[in-house]
Amino acid sequence: SDQTTDSTDGFDSMLPGVRRRDFMKAGAAAGGLSGLAGCTSILSEDDVQGTASASGVDNSVPPGEHDEYYALLSGGQAGDVRVYGLPSMRELIRIPVFNRDASRGYGFDDESKQMLEDAGGYTWGDTHHPRISQTDGDYDGRFAYVNDKANGRMARIDLTYFETDAIVNIPNQQGTHGACAQLPDTDLIFGVGEFRTPVPNDGSGNLEDPDSYGSVLAAINPENMNVEWEVLIDGNMDNGDGSKEGRYFFTSAYNTEEAATESGMTRADRDDVKAFDIPRIEAAVEAGNYEMLNGVPVVDGRKDSPLNQGDEPIVHYIPTPKSPHGVSVTPDNEYVIVSGKLDPTASVIDIDKIDEVDDPTDAIVGQPKLGLGPLHTAYDGRGHAYTTLFIDSQVVKWDIEEAVNAEPRSESPVIEKIDVHYNPGHLIAAESYTEDPAGDWLVSLNKLSKDRFLPVGPQHPENDQLIYIGDDENGMELVKDSPAQAEPHDASICHKSKINPKEVYDPEDLELSHTAEGESTMERVSEDRVEIEMYSTRNHYGFQEMVVQEGDEVEMQVTNIETTSDMLHSVAIPDHDVHMRVAPQETRKATFTADEPGVYWIYCAHFCSALHLEMRSRLIVKPE
Ligand code: CUK
Numbered sequence: 001s002d003q004t005t006d007s008t009d010g011f012d013s014m015l016p017g018v019r020r021r022d023f024m025k026a027g028a029a030a031g032g033l034s035g036l037a038g039c040t041s042i043l044s045e046d047d048v049q050g051t052a053s054a055s056g057v058d059n060s061v062p063p064g065e066h067d068e069y070y071a072l073l074s075g076g077q078a079g080d081v082r083v084y085g086l087p088s089m090r091e092l093i094r095i096p097v098f099n100r101d102a103s104r105g106y107g108f109d110d111e112s113k114q115m116l117e118d119a120g121g122y123t124w125g126d127t128h129h130p131r132i133s134q135t136d137g138d139y140d141g142r143f144a145y146v147n148d149k150a151n152g153r154m155a156r157i158d159l160t161y162f163e164t165d166a167i168v169n170i171p172n173q174q175g176t177h178g179a180c181a182q183l184p185d186t187d188l189i190f191g192v193g194e195f196r197t198p199v200p201n202d203g204s205g206n207l208e209d210p211d212s213y214g215s216v217l218a219a220i221n222p223e224n225m226n227v228e229w230e231v232l233i234d235g236n237m238d239n240g241d242g243s244k245e246g247r248y249f250f251t252s253a254y255n256t257e258e259a260a261t262e263s264g265m266t267r268a269d270r271d272d273v274k275a276f277d278i279p280r281i282e283a284a285v286e287a288g289n290y291e292m293l294n295g296v297p298v299v300d301g302r303k304d305s306p307l308n309q310g311d312e313p314i315v316h317y318i319p320t321p322k323s324p325h326g327v328s329v330t331p332d333n334e335y336v337i338v339s340g341k342l343d344p345t346a347s348v349i350d351i352d353k354i355d356e357v358d359d360p361t362d363a364i365v366g367q368p369k370l371g372l373g374p375l376h377t378a379y380d381g382r383g384h385a386y387t388t389l390f391i392d393s394q395v396v397k398w399d400i401e402e403a404v405n406a407e408p409r410s411e412s413p414v415i416e417k418i419d420v421h422y423n424p425g426h427l428i429a430a431e432s433y434t435e436d437p438a439g440d441w442l443v444s445l446n447k448l449s450k451d452r453f454l455p456v457g458p459q460h461p462e463n464d465q466l467i468y469i470g471d472d473e474n475g476m477e478l479v480k481d482s483p484a485q486a487e488p489h490d491a492s493i494c495h496k497s498k499i500n501p502k503e504v505y506d507p508e509d510l511e512l513s514h515t516a517e518g519e520s521t522m523e524r525v526s527e528d529r530v531e532i533e534m535y536s537t538r539n540h541y542g543f544q545e546m547v548v549q550e551g552d553e554v555e556m557q558v559t560n561i562e563t564t565s566d567m568l569h570s571v572a573i574p575d576h577d578v579h580m581r582v583a584p585q586e587t588r589k590a591t592f593t594a595d596e597p598g599v600y601w602i603y604c605a606h607f608c609s610a611l612h613l614e615m616r617s618r619l620i621v622k623p624e
């Protein structure tokens with residue numbers, strides 16, 4: 001069978017595109033692992049089709065030791081982002097983004113409550129694509145950005161504190177799906193509009209006729225999170241990725257039919273990849289070639305727009321087979337690879353050719369046949385691509401240059417397939433979105449787990465599977481099943497050396513003032529408003545008793561004066577829906593109405609010391 005591949009040949013055939021140190025890196029990674037079985041240089045048909053052999057790759061991290069990588073996984077309809085350590089796949093913490101989370105006090109103190117309120121006031125979101133900011137094409141560990149597909153928003157997570165610090169509600173966009181930075185220096189963040197609606201969607205115009213709908217790409221300033229400009233396109237969009245030098249932003253699309261029903265959306269044989277020429281779009285904005293809609297300059301990037309005539313179009317429409325979904329740029333910036341969920345091939349588009357060719361399909365330089373339901377592609381930096389096969393429940397490893405050299409629809413670029421459990425969506429390799437992927441670990445984010453875990457009722461955990469890809473000779477190896485609460489879609493994996501969180505707050509980073517020991521104040525500022533500023537420490541609050549009147553609005557600001565890491569306190573107020581988490585040197589504020597007379601024991605919910613239970617304060621609400 002032409003699928004049986006001599007792994008040594010497969011390795012040699014991508015030599016031209018490979019740098020010496022990549023070999024060194026792969027060799028070192030494999031050499032560091034204990035108990036590798038003797039290598040089989042010729043893979044059998046079974047190996048190609050089935051699971052990898054058990055060669056004893058070990059992902060365990062001994063007690064007390066740290067993982068090598070941070071992995072940021074989206075939480076899907078949970079609205080959060082999860083932080084895992086890799087390779088152990090231990091979940092370290094969750095970062096609430098569009099949801100409330102009492103364990104972090106997020107959505108309970110005035111500041112985070114106001115941020116959620118300003119972003120639309122919704123209580124949930126649907127995060128899919130967490131992407132870490134880059135400088136010079138490598139992770140800089142400053143921020144992560146993540147979309148909300150449910151409500152057309154984009155959020156920023158400050159990786160100094162692993163906290164959401166900004167959310168923008170994107171005008172003129174519903175269903176923000178893809179999210180990605182303009183590389184190499186994160187000059188813009190792109191929100192990819194999936195759902196077509198009337199633009200603006202304010203009830204005017206023809207609501208019934210989907211022909212009159214549109215969707216936009218939104219470019220967001222990563223510093224102030226303002227939407228700088230948008231581009232209106234034909235059809236819709238789905239996922240997105242940027243070229244590494246900043247010239248293009250690519251989106252995949254289904255529904256070029258512009259239909260409003262499933263059968264209508266799958267009629268055409270081809271949909272497209274859109275290549276947005278960012279410098280040309282910015283020139284159009286500069287020249288005033290836009291319409292102002294809801295405060296945002298919207299440039300017309302539809303096919304018949306004057307800006308798309310002639311030989312300097314702002315958006316290239318490149319037809320690719322049926323309903324492409326995953327779109328990702330190779331680490332060397334040569335190709336953008338897109339795969340259609342309803343076609344067994346991936347399309348390899350030569351980025352340099354996009355602006356050169358007359359017929360946009362001539363930029364497609366490879367179309368390997370990979371298997372059923374190819375969705376997303378990740379990279380190891382050694383010339384291989386790894387694509388999830390949703391229908392086949394497999395990850396396929398293939399050779400990118402071989403795909404360019406082979407005939408369209410050839411299976412010869414396929415090196416190996418491994419079963420995953422079950423039906424994978426995204427997969428992500430360590431540092432795959434950078435110019436220099438690590439090439440050791442890959443995570444397949446599977447949509448179904450079925451029989452893999454103890455049954456827990458009708459909702460099964462998702463299954464994120466860890467696969468070792470650092471050994472080209474012995475092939476991919478499935479190392480671990482990792483259950484997850486619904487529903488991670490995508491992830492970014494970043495080496496631990498590139499993220500430097502602070503464990504104690506720097507008061508300079510906070511807007512609220514610091515209340516030192518002995519400086520607590522309680523003041524009635526008006527007839528029905530009391531303002532409290534106090535500190536907390538082991539094992540007491542600045543006030544052990546606070547007396548207010550029924551109906552008072554109480555603004556309570558608390559500074560944790562601890563300087564020791566991991567010494568958090570909280571302020572929980574029974575029957576008032578207040579829970580402030582206050583980390584060392586942090587100040588938080590919550591405002592509530594004391595509307596029921598009585599006694600309320602304010603307590604610390606974060607277990608802090610032997611006298612944690614005694615860490616209380618009495619709130620006395622006197623009747624009117
Ligand atoms: S994703 Cu959002 S539907 Cu394949 Cu990037 Cu899951």
Ligand code: CUA
Pocket residue numbers: 537538539568569570604605606607608609612613615
């Ligand atoms: Cu402070 Cu528990």
